[in-house]
Amino acid sequence: MTDPADLTITAAAAALRGGEITSVELTEAVLRRAAVTEAQLHAYLTLDQTGARRAASDADADFAAGRDRGPLQGIPLALKDNLCTRGMETTAGSKILAGYVPPYDATIVTKLRDGGAVILGKANLDEFAMGSSTENSAYGATRNPWDPDTVPGGSSGGAAAAVAAGSALGAYGSDTGGSIRQPASLCGIVGMKPTYGLVSRYGLIAFASSLDQIGPLSRTVQDAATMLEAVAGFDIHDATSYRGEVPDISGSLTAGVKGMRLGVVKELSGEGIDPQVAAAMWATLDALSDAGAEVVEVSMPATEYALSAYYLIAPAECSANLARFDGVRYGLRVPGDTVEEMMAATRAEGFGPEVIRRVLLGTYALSAGYYDAFYGQAQKVRTLVRDDFRRAYEQVDVLVSPTSPTTAFPIGAKAADPIAMYYSDVCTLALNLAGHPGMSVPVGLDDAGLPIGFQLMAPALGEEPLFRVGAEIERLVGFDARPALATSEVTGP
Amino acid sequence: MPVDIDIAKVARLARIALSDEELELYGRQLGAILEHAERVQALPTEGVEPTSHPLPMTNAFRDDEVTGSLDRDVVLCQAPEAEGPYFRVPRILEGE
Numbered sequence: 001m002t003d004p005a006d007l008t009i010t011a012a013a014a015a016l017r018g019g020e021i022t023s024v025e026l027t028e029a030v031l032r033r034a035a036v037t038e039a040q041l042h043a044y045l046t047l048d049q050t051g052a053r054r055a056a057s058d059a060d061a062d063f064a065a066g067r068d069r070g071p072l073q074g075i076p077l078a079l080k081d082n083l084c085t086r087g088m089e090t091t092a093g094s095k096i097l098a099g100y101v102p103p104y105d106a107t108i109v110t111k112l113r114d115g116g117a118v119i120l121g122k123a124n125l126d127e128f129a130m131g132s133s134t135e136n137s138a139y140g141a142t143r144n145p146w147d148p149d150t151v152p153g154g155s156s157g158g159a160a161a162a163v164a165a166g167s168a169l170g171a172y173g174s175d176t177g178g179s180i181r182q183p184a185s186l187c188g189i190v191g192m193k194p195t196y197g198l199v200s201r202y203g204l205i206a207f208a209s210s211l212d213q214i215g216p217l218s219r220t221v222q223d224a225a226t227m228l229e230a231v232a233g234f235d236i237h238d239a240t241s242y243r244g245e246v247p248d249i250s251g252s253l254t255a256g257v258k259g260m261r262l263g264v265v266k267e268l269s270g271e272g273i274d275p276q277v278a279a280a281m282w283a284t285l286d287a288l289s290d291a292g293a294e295v296v297e298v299s300m301p302a303t304e305y306a307l308s309a310y311y312l313i314a315p316a317e318c319s320a321n322l323a324r325f326d327g328v329r330y331g332l333r334v335p336g337d338t339v340e341e342m343m344a345a346t347r348a349e350g351f352g353p354e355v356i357r358r359v360l361l362g363t364y365a366l367s368a369g370y371y372d373a374f375y376g377q378a379q380k381v382r383t384l385v386r387d388d389f390r391r392a393y394e395q396v397d398v399l400v401s402p403t404s405p406t407t408a409f410p411i412g413a414k415a416a417d418p419i420a421m422y423y424s425d426v427c428t429l430a431l432n433l434a435g436h437p438g439m440s441v442p443v444g445l446d447d448a449g450l451p452i453g454f455q456l457m458a459p460a461l462g463e464e465p466l467f468r469v470g471a472e473i474e475r476l477v478g479f480d481a482r483p484a485l486a487t488s489e490v491t492g493p
Numbered sequence: 494m495p496v497d498i499d500i501a502k503v504a505r506l507a508r509i510a511l512s513d514e515e516l517e518l519y520g521r522q523l524g525a526i527l528e529h530a531e532r533v534q535a536l537p538t539e540g541v542e543p544t545s546h547p548l549p550m551t552n553a554f555r556d557d558e559v560t561g562s563l564d565r566d567v568v569l570c571q572a573p574e575a576e577g578p579y580f581r582v583p584r585i586l587e588g589e
Contacts, residue, residue, distance in 0.1 A: 100571060101571065103563050103564070103567045103568055103571070104563060196547045196548055197548055210545065210546050210547060211547075236555055239552075239553035240546075240548075240553075242548075243553075302536075305532060305533050305536055308529055308530045308532045308533045309533050311526065311529070311530060312530050312533070319507060323508075326508065327573055328572070328573075328580050328582055329568075329571065329572055329580055330571040330572065330573075331571075331573070332573070333573030333574065335583075336583055337583060337584070338583055338584055338585070339582045339583050339584065339585045340508065341510070341583070342582065342583050343508045344505075344508045344509055344510035345510050347507075347508055347509045347510070348509050348510040348511060351509070356509055356511075356519065357519060357522060357523070357526075359507050359509065360500070360503050360504060360507055360509070360519055360523060361523055361526060361527075363503050363506050363507040364498060364503045364523065364527075365530075367503065367506060373534065374527070374530060374533075376543060377533050377534055377536075377538060378530075378533055379543030379544055379545060380536075380538035380541040380542070380543050380544075381533045381536055381538065382543070382544040383541050383542055383543060383544045384536065384538070384541060386544060386547075418522060418526065419525065419526060419529060433544075433547070434547060435547020435548055436547075460547075460548070
């Protein structure tokens with residue numbers, strides 16, 4: 001029999017309703033898996049066994065009483081540790097928030113609790129979601145369950161590693177420049193970034209507010225759809241949340257791709273892409289073409305400048321957002337004679353090198369005399385990137401590229417070279433500049449046995465075609481490999 | 494060409510106390526990143542409107558009704574230092 005920790009959310013939800021398993025049994029299986037895998041992976045910063053067991057037995061009581069709060073009732077899930085959880089430490093992977101216990105839940109956490117989900121704990125991340133490898137966490141790196149000598153990607157690396165290893169059935173992360181899609185790609189799972197505004201960000205510790213979006217990491221496209229539908233929708237607490245109708249996603253997962261037009265983004269699919277990653281993408285496109293999709297090449301010249309624009313806009317916004325960490329209201333305080341000395345000492349001690357680098361960069365880009373040359377120009381390039389997308393979507397329904405230019409890289413390989421690390425997001429971040437939805441779907445393994453992701457992009461509120469193509473890829477490719485570490489067996493000496 | 498930055502001034506503006514060695518390191522790294530960022534300056538953008546936000550946004554209004562807020566004591570208990578109903582900080586004004 002399948003270890004319950006390896007069930008998809010869809011299968012687990014059916015088993016819970018069919019009386020084949022209880023939420024307590026499911027949750028215990030996942031906690032058992034975590035007890036084995038955490039020693040190697042360090043996917044979690046907080047594992048709340050007591051709270052998870054309580055939520056699981058509450059879910060079982062609801063099932064027994066015939067109360068069904070929705071498809072996530074009784075399902076054990078992880079949350080990236082930049083999502084505020086009332087009464088549960090929330091650090092954003094930073095020393096400056098060590099010991100911080102939020103007095104409120106993020107809106108998505110409220111929705112999950114109301115829906116009967118079991119919250120396992122808080123997943124590791126690059127500090128304040130700044131990074132592409134989870135090595136920037138102040139609490140130590142997370143490792144990739146496919147090969148613990150490699151990174152899981154980032155910044156939602158703990159969330160991706162947990163879902164891949166079976167120490168969570170699904171997880172919610174955040175994506176500012178690829179932080180859901182890139183780790184999903186490196187860990188061989190599905191990761192989805194919704195349209196900007198579709199999911200409330202109230203209670204998400206802000207990094208770059210015009211780019212940040214919360215989304216699901218899961219083992220299947222159907223699971224991602226279920227997880228997105230459970231948390232999408234307008235929220236009075238988030239002025240940027242979308243007031244209109246949430247797109248219908250689950251309804252069209254089996255519609256297929258016949259007659260759909262897919263555009264391969266030339267600038268994101270050629271130079272700098274590992275040949276095995278590119279080959280997996282073209283093989284997937286051949287399969288989609290055989291299934292009735294029309295595949296064309298699309299040129300989006302401004303995307304070549306997206307990386308440079310992103311690394312001005314995101315730091316500028318982060319320098320403003322992180323001003324709140326000043327030793328006054330919460331978190332770390334390093335004493336000083338004046339309030340300014342206290343703040344400067346606190347921030348120097350509390351922030352890690354990548355966060356300091358970005359705060360300095362953003363402060364510089366926004367400072368008098370440089371604003372127009374850097375930040376202002378980056379915002380104009382953002383317009384050009386959006387224009388490229390608009391033109392592309394006049395020709396095609398969905399755009400595609402690799403998710404990451406390479407598969408998982410060794411721990412430490414890019415740690416000393418910030419710019420090399422920034423290139424990990426070269427395929428993903430243009431989408432955030434446009435505010436559009438995107439998804440990474442696993443399509444194969446390279447020679448080293450590491451997963452390869454395929455990125456799909458759709459126009460704003462185009463979740464329906466996005467999931468439709470994602471689900472079809474899953475059917476066509478049939479990716480069902482699991483990492484060696486996804487086991488509850490205790491091995492070793 | 495690497496961009497020349499008054500890194501000590503930037504660190505002061507950002508309220509981050511850095512040693513001379515750290516200033517030198519971050520100054521060099523920022524110079525390299527900004528050199529890269531200068532690519533965006535090469536793009537012709539005359540007449541292009543800047544995008545500050547991905548969606549056409551207008552002010553979000555709600556009804557002017559009193560609603561609950563967080564409990565003061567619960568919030569204050571997260572503070573590094575509090576006194577009565579206040580956050581306590583070191584001296585702000587010079588002199589007496």
